[in-house]
Amino acid sequence: MYARKKKEKKAMSPEKRKRFSTVSDEEVAALYTPADLEGHDFLKEIGFPGVYPYTRGIHPSMYRSRLWTMRQFSGFGSAENTNTRYHYLLSQGQTGLSVAFHFPTLMGYDSDNPRASGEVGMCGVAVDSLRDMEILFRGIPLDSITTSMTINAPSAILLAMYIAVAEQQGVSPRKIGGTIQNDILKEYIAQHSWIFPPEPSMRIITDILAYCSDHVPKWNTISISGYHIREAGSTAVQELAFTIADGIAYVQAGIEAGIPVDKFAPRLSFFFNAHMDFFEEIAKYRAARRMWAIIMRERFRAKDENSWKLRFHTQTAGVTLTAQQPINNVVRVALQGLMAVLGGTQSLHTNSMDESLALPTEQAVTIALRTQQILAEESGVGNSVDPLGGSFLLEKMTNEMETRAMRYIRKIDEMGGMVEAIKRGYPQREIIDASYHYQRLLERGEKRIVGVNCYPSDEEIPIPILKIDKEVERKQIARTREVRRKRNARRVASRIDALKDASLSRVNLMPVILEAVREYVTLGEICDAFRETMGTYTDPAMY
């Protein structure tokens, strides 16, 4: 009854390709009709925003009540450089902060460690000790702004530093709000900023869950991230499946550590990619919400509605930015930002057009922020909740996304959960295969990127590039050495001993770390203490 009549089919022009597929290479049909949704229950599966299973959004009125948070990920050079950029972004209407740390911080090395050579301030801001953190947030009241920190292996240390800065401002930890990424599982899977092996890393995470639920109740303790999984080359389904599977592993670990599920689950949040395929991405966000709600309620027996709601941040896909004709990236980012908003994101980072070349200039960052403001103020897409809900295509894609992702999750469950799957290299291998498959499609011209494998241009319009001053490294090393000289050596030594003792016992590490950072024990020193007691993780070097 819903199929096209034969006569209509005959009248159709021949199609350009044999097969049409999403960027993840999932086949897409020419037309979707109610027949594609047969056997599905609208009220039960799609329903209403703000109502379980939240397919259409976690709030009943979404952006009509509150816009998404515009949160541009930013950090470069010294704490002073980045503090200036934060003040600028806030003056331009940004509504939340998001810290990008340089690689040595992410990997737990101080700037004067030989392993940090050439990297200081390059890919983010250098933070070695509480002193850097004080400068980073100078003039920014931590009781009225929320801050997201992309930090994983050393997340407890950076959270402790943030709490210490708040205390200096006279702000109680109970009042501060923000997020630490703190998602170590996806580090092994995709982003690769790890320090310790999986088991002690999971212990640090459950310590944070327990500590924050008692002392920092407004803090989002884990931002369970698909973003990096996707950037590493996964498909949309893999991004969704591995992220939810990571979430399951954290909830399981929290419960096993003896924390009641409804005490920590409401503070878990998610972080997804906005890639290039419009409907596939929107379907992904909707499927994610529904899956998480069902898993939390039925699998983990959570009672609090806030434990069922999947709140998420979105960042536009860095990998889709081209080095060729970089100004075109503005258009890609605008589309991706639109997908995130149509998918019901709680916060958004829009990439800058020049990030395929270097860290963004102030001008490029401003255009990226303005893109969000145009979406919010001019496009009208936020006027109605889940405006694409009910589209035959989108609902069908949402269902398919969920079915395929659940297939992966069952497989990971059978392996004994995500930690075991990672040890077997399973998600890693799936991602490498997917990324190689996509690359082959690209090379054969079956997938197209404007300016790269079609519509090249000989006339490149040059755009300005941000350069990190070489002085940053020298000055940063000097500052960290001065911090070490000026602190109380005896107290520092005893704090380091306390860290080692605590890590070998079962006490919560957070208070011990907090005491250490207050004495200006550096990030590298704390990580070294834990390296000694917990061991380190090495890349299995698969390809």
Added chain:
Amino acid sequence: MARATATKRSGAGKAKGRRKVRVMVGKPGLDGHDRGAKIIARALRDAGVEVIYTGLHQTPEMIVNAAVQEDVDAIGLSILSGAHNYLFPKVVELLKKRKMGRIVVFGGGIIPDDDIPGLRKKGVDRIFTPGTPLAEIVEYVHRRVRPRA
């Protein structure tokens, strides 16, 4: 899964008569972006090159030691963290110190055009920027890198 030496090798040892070209794909520095390095390792392997992948988070010293030990003909380095101006030349310099200047060093990643002449002057044979077709890199390796007799 964690291993002491993070190198993995592909391809058989010797082709008939002549040894296969042997390339080390290396990730110096702390950045974790290995999508490109892994894709290139696979593409070279599929093109008949013997590939040794170092894994992530290698110091220049670790890469050069492994390259000498594995007797490679070329090293392809990948960096997306901005540390290329320090780490690429460091690898070349250490190779020269070990009298292994014959090993061809090339690289890729997020590298601004302005940095390329400086890197070439310091002995990096070729820099590939984002969007380079795999075929171009494979062709370059076939043309530029000869297996040692």
